[in-house]
Amino acid sequence: MVQQDPAGYILSLQITDCTGDELFKHSVEVAVRRSEPLPLAPNPSVFQRTLIFDFKPQR
Structure with missing residues (x-):
């Protein structure tokens, strides 16, 4: 989930429900x-x- 301001700059970034590894x-x-x-x-x-x-x- 990305929270952005009206100019398109990222305010916060949260990765949830990820099936991939840390990389x-x-x-x-x-x-x-x-x-x-x-x-x-x-x-x-x-x-x-x-x-x-x-x-x-994709594997």
Whole structure:
């Protein structure tokens, strides 16, 4: 779960219900943080502070 501000900057990042190992969790966190600032909503009225991403490891 990612909490963002209206400019797309990450306020908090929480990894929950992860089926991957610690390396996978770290990779997810790094990938999300490197995407900062997140893309802006096309219209400010549809902005969502909380985003949920579903990453699945492929083996």
